[in-house]
Amino acid sequence: MLTRKIILPVIVVSQFCCTSLWFAGNGIIDDLVRTFQLEVTALGHLTIAVQLGFIIGTLLFAIFSIADRFSPSKVFFTSAILAALFNLCILWESNNLITLLLFRFLTGFFLAGIYPVGMKIAADYYDNGLGKYLGFLVGALVLGTAFPHVLKGITTGDQWRYVLMATSLLSLTGGLLMFSLVKDGPFRKEGSKLQLNACFQIFKNPDFKAASFGYFGHMWELYAFWAFVPIILKEYLQLHPSIDFNVAHLSFVVIGIGSLSCVASGYISQHIGTRRTSFMSLLLS
Template identity: 30%
Template sequence: MMKSSWKALIWIATAELFALSLWFGASVTAPELNDLWDAGANLEAWLSASVPIGFVLGAFASSYFGLADRFNPRFIFAVSALLGAAFNGLILISDGALNGITLRILTGVTLAGVYPTAVKLLSQWFPKRRGLAIGVLIAALTLGSSLPHFIVLFFSALQWQWIILTSSFLSVVSSGIIYFILKDAPVEKENKPFSFSLIKKVRENRAVMLANYGYFGHMWELYAMWTWLPVFLSASFQHNTGSASPALIAFCSFLTIGIAGAAGSVAGGWLADRIGRASLTILSMGISALCALSIGFTFGQSFWVTISLAFIWGIFIISDSAQFSAAVTEFAESEYVGTALTFQMCIGFLITIVSINLIPYLQQILGWKWVFSVLAIGPLLGLVSMAKFKTWEKRLGSPEQISKQA
């Protein structure tokens, strides 16, 4: 069983990596799309923010109708990845920014059938001690999200359309992996649907809400950093050397977001199983906040100083990501764990829409030296919340006791 579980993890993670290339697939071609559509300066922000809008809509709809419980989750993943590839590819024939943003929202809707479903598949294969397994899955998500930057390295000399096509092709491959190669887990199906009537119970569970507050702070920082760090690196290198090669920026972005994030996710999952989820999240958010506060001071400075700090930030900004949802599954009663996870995920991604769009406005006011310090607010508040979570957990002694007394 254990051998089969790790084999399944490899296929799930690979499929997740390929499908998540859709997330920033259009964002890396923002300059070309801006010229094509004659759009405004805020197009890049909305190309990134429109995906979480669709993701939230898709997550609510999927959970409300219980799609992953009514149908085989492998089928849901495969269909979602195919539809995502189609919506992403249609950008190539879109005739304006409004149509393009709409297609990005629809792509986000389909990704709500990919990422949460992958978590469900993983939980079926790893019913216990899944910290490292979830870390591997988050590593795949991180690499997949940054994969368009890697694709740019190969197609920077060709037309930008190849980047979009490659992301769509990878998502089609992802669909095939899950539907034709991955097998069903040998477990009984559990039905834990979303319900608006159960949100009150989620809000009354002190431990769950503390984990949620930590996650909300984490999400305030994460996707805004992933969206705007490449722009920061380009501006910094341009200021320091007078030029910034697109291929160099693409490589540095993939290195600091994808490679660093994947390493941090796996290490974070491994460490969480040993020192505890709360301790891991406190450590990660503390270091991540320090990076957000300090990276602006490297603007226009030595290339290696900037890249080194960005790499460290890339590790710790994602190393705790899986632990917030894991904490919810531990401390929420089975009656409403599905609702609790949906609530956490949807609010978290709604928060990213605000921070992604806030950064370009504040950059004009504060400059690159100070603008990322705004992102540090999230992990600092999240750190406080998880410190309270740790105290709460220690005082009551077990997930069962916490759930009963919360």
């Protein structure tokens, strides 16, 4: 059995691999528009499809206590496989906007069994200093989200399909790592029964309510920014023809550098508390 020092890197790597699916569509949006003859507004639709899938998936996973009633590692593994498969469905040559939206929605839906469940697995292993460990996991999410831009930057022409293949392969790898190496943690508490009213009960806790609405507000700006970073950079190049840079690579840097902040904030929270750390991060953002 792996020690707790090894468990965290495994969870982090798995999280990174699987969350590379999140913005795989955004990384190749120009290719999707050209290949499937979409309107330029498709970026907004495809982005919201993933987020909507993730929101609904997370809500249903929580209502039915999926990660409490079943082994979290198995939930993570199953979700990683299904998300990878729906990500690959974008390669279908007969796709149109409706089918692309459906496949991105389903990819987002099963990401709900990856990102939150990965954090649940970490909580099952680390009862003390959880903020520090979650900093690494959220950092892995940020880096995974940015990674499709790296893949796009090293492809040309019709090679955009390799971005989808690579991210799906990464998701499969992350799921296998979690399933084969990470067993149920020592602090895991199994759910005893289905509680459909749990989502209403937990909002009676003022601390949970405050944290949830703070997170909700932050997500509006964060995902809007992440989605439009490449668009902003392309517009900048058009306005300044004398300047040249690789949009995909710079998009990765702009988005991915947030992973360093996540890790740093995890350590900072150990000294000044999670409330003050969150307040300062939200304010500065």
